[in-house]
Amino acid sequence: MTASPDDARHLTFTTLDQLWSSGAPMMLPIEGDPPCRLRLDPRNGLITLITAYEKPEPEVANLLNVGFDAVSSGEEDLAELTVRIAGNVHGAYGLLATIADQLQVQKLPLAVAVAAGVARHREVLAGRGALTTEKEVGLFGELLFLEFLIPVMGAGPAIAAWQGPLSEEHDFTLGSVDVEVKTTSGDGRRHVIHGMDQLVAVRGVPLSLLSIQLTRSAPDWGRTLPQLIAQIRSLAGGHQVAVDAKLDTFGWRTADADLYPTSWVLRNEPRAYAVRGDFPLMTPDVVGPVIPSFGLISDVSYRLDLTHLEYDSLPYPLADFAEAKEN
Template sequence: MNRDASSTSEQSEDARHLSVANVDVVWESGTPVVLPIAGTPACRLDIHPANRTITLITSFTPPEPDVARWRNIAFKPVSSDEGDLAELTVTVEGNVRGAYGLLTSVADELQLRGQPFAFAVATSVASHRDLFAGKAALSTEKELGLFGELLVLEYLIEKLGAALAVESWQGPRSEEHDFVLDDVHLEVKTTSGELRRHMMHGLTQLVPVRGVPLSLVSFQLTRSSQGGGSTLGQLVSRVRAQADGYRAKVDAGLEAMGWSDADVELYATFWTERTEPRAFDVDERFPALTAARLAAAIPNFTAVSNLAYSVDLTHFRSNSLPGSLADLVVVDQEPS
């Protein structure tokens, strides 16, 4: 396309929509407004300042656009007297011009370029990427870590009651171990690998404190079908329901772990246990890197920082947990 043709196209697109000044006027009026956009397929904008939303409504043809990983953008298919409609809604956080620009860009892709709906949305979102930064989902490693801790919390609520169980969950809130009970502390590790290999961080994670025994509880998870497992969001909902009056403390722990309800759709993987969980006593035989051990072997070990290492427990014989925690894990049989 030559420069003159490009200029003409840009001018025609500009003429189809409000100027930025008029966008501000409409928004600041506070009055809901419906703005038709001339062309085929039919498009209209529902501007609702009180709700802080702008919605593009147009005809819908599958597939659905993939907007789950973007903040402040939501899609909903709607059946109406007009047929199957698509509602693409942007929640405005201070930049009404940007929100308006994104939705009019989708309309231009549909009406001027004849693009399919899902492609029009993807193209327009890409061009407005800075405005709608992606949601910050937990990494898979952190998702698994939270999943494992919630499995333990769910078990403890059943065995010990919500009060004691929730109070014992220290992982998100302190430098101590994940669960702190009178007779044992638990450090929970979770992997999706075929080997029982776990990452350790720092010099204090595997150090018993106050003379209380420390056990590492190891989970191996694997991806599952919908009927055979749970998503992280489903597990969060279960634990919240079981926590009853202690839900506020559970929510504080979830927040500290990086969980956000707004991102729940990002955790679509169904997880189930690959093997039964096992526990390992963290004692003098356990391969832990600690300050005391490093001091004996490495000159000037205090210069070491940001220590991370993996421990493969696949072939280690597991141990039991005390009292009411015994059923949480299985214990490997002694060789005959």
């Protein structure tokens, strides 16, 4: 039974608009069992359904603009399901009214009632979703290098050198060298190269591939992605706006920070590999001459295993980030 303006159990949208525009908070009971109330909070842009608490709790962690709390009121345990209004007060109200109907009319358990209401009102909600583990690890590696660069170069130059994923440049352009950062959580230095141009030097600037290996750790030993981002923002000072803009291009959203519980730590020292001479790679210059109609090929990715390849050193003042080259 879905709430609508004609449903006598609920407000019409006209009445809802009048109450909402008044700006005054209020509590609206919904007749039935279990008892349900709707709390309107126009000033803060929130509508909350309050009802009896029961387990299992509804799963709303992957929904943007929806929150759930279990609260105690005297001897009573209550469930509070809150929707933050995102320009659609009718949709938010309709969602919570539908959940109340599922509880009181259909007699569904709380978690089932919420799931049924969400299924009927998907348009109210924006889905939350973490980056894939591959993208999380990749961003973590770039931020580790940025964290190193800021005290070495200064926040402004270091952040300007970080290009972000939408740039046609390499990950870091540092004047004397470009750096392409590749990060893996595997036990070997196996990295995916996206496209045959990713390891092509540009503007005649030498290019190094920086290989970083991470491993999961206990919270006391490592850091989560949100913790590393918080540190970068702190180091950035007045350049935080530029950091945030580049984080946006990765798909990072601060509101989703709770979706990244994994703590990461370096598995071993990073290593740098100069992309020159006999470095193994596929580029248009290398592959093009041996493949007929080469121009018809696109979207090429390949995996490099650098585990046992001889490594190099980064130039000063970057050298301290990576393992020193063996003599």
